[in-house]
Amino acid sequence: MTAKLRRITYVEDDADIASMVQLCLSDIAGFDLQICSSGAEAVAKTAGFAPDLILMDMRLPDMDGLAAHRALQAIAGLEATPVIFMTARAGAGEAETYRQNGALGLIAKPFDPTTLAKEILRMWQDSQANRAA
Amino acid sequence: MQDQLRALIAKHCSWLSAQVADIATCMDNLKSGDSGGAADVRKAIELTHQISGTSGSMGFRAVSARALELEEHLLEIEKMNDFHDDARYARARSLLGLLRDAAGGATPENSSLYNVDLARL
Numbered sequence: 001m002t003a004k005l006r007r008i009t010y011v012e013d014d015a016d017i018a019s020m021v022q023l024c025l026s027d028i029a030g031f032d033l034q035i036c037s038s039g040a041e042a043v044a045k046t047a048g049f050a051p052d053l054i055l056m057d058m059r060l061p062d063m064d065g066l067a068a069h070r071a072l073q074a075i076a077g078l079e080a081t082p083v084i085f086m087t088a089r090a091g092a093g094e095a096e097t098y099r100q101n102g103a104l105g106l107i108a109k110p111f112d113p114t115t116l117a118k119e120i121l122r123m124w125q126d127s128q129a130n131r132a133a
Numbered sequence: 134m135q136d137q138l139r140a141l142i143a144k145h146c147s148w149l150s151a152q153v154a155d156i157a158t159c160m161d162n163l164k165s166g167d168s169g170g171a172a173d174v175r176k177a178i179e180l181t182h183q184i185s186g187t188s189g190s191m192g193f194r195a196v197s198a199r200a201l202e203l204e205e206h207l208l209e210i211e212k213m214n215d216f217h218d219d220a221r222y223a224r225a226r227s228l229l230g231l232l233r234d235a236a237g238g239a240t241p242e243n244s245s246l247y248n249v250d251l252a253r254l
Contacts, residue, residue, distance in 0.1 A: 016148065017187050019141055027134055028251055059182075088186045088201075110189025110197050114249055 007032045009051040011042045029117035039068030058087035143241045145191040170216025192244030199235045203228040
């Protein structure tokens with residue numbers, strides 16, 4: 001049985017990009033979206049939101065995305081929450097690093113707002129299919 | 134929602150102008166040599182990185198590409214740890230000029246997202 005993607009925590013410090021993602025993922029695609037502007041805010045708030053998926057920018061004001069993800073994984077209930085990283089450095093080497101850190105995938109910045117929701121959904125469905133196999 | 138999208142793009146265009154002006158200030162400070170250079174180059178790298186990451190997502194791919202070119206050149210200057218090399222500075226100025234030209238043409242109506250039909254996404 002595959003789980004449906006409903007709740008997404010998005011960690012991003014750029015307010016305009018966060019607004020664009022909110023428009024794409026929440027207003028248009030209908031996901032329940034929580035936005036956090038720093039790693040510390042994500043650590044403080046995400047457990048209460050209980051997301052199905054974490055969308056993590058790599059450059060945050062207080063820590064990098066990998067460190068923020070590790071901090072979230074240390075919280076009860078979030079140990080196995082899947083993550084997708086967003087980064088301007090999306091080369092093959094980086095992608096492998098992120099996969100080794102348990103990422104479902106990598107979204108390159110700049111991203112295409114018109115396909116963002118579909119891209120995330122595709123990564124989610126692929127991971128669900130792999131889990132079921 | 135279309136109005137929301139267009140308002141976001143318009144806000145980005147204003148931000149972009151200010152951002153490019155701030156990069157130019159960093160470059161001026163670098164040339165004057167008062168600050169030693171490292172801090173100016175680091176700040177310019179941060180500013181160009183923000184542009185390369187955000188402008189493309191606002192429908193201005195050419196601006197993003199120009200910002201990335203400048204960012205990579207500034208990273209090279211930082212890596213060389215030589216902030217007063219005339220040739221590298223001239224190249225940075227040239228790339229800044231290209232970025233400024235691209236950013237100057239970034240009006241909301243010129244965004245590739247301006248006329249996107251959100252209802253069809």
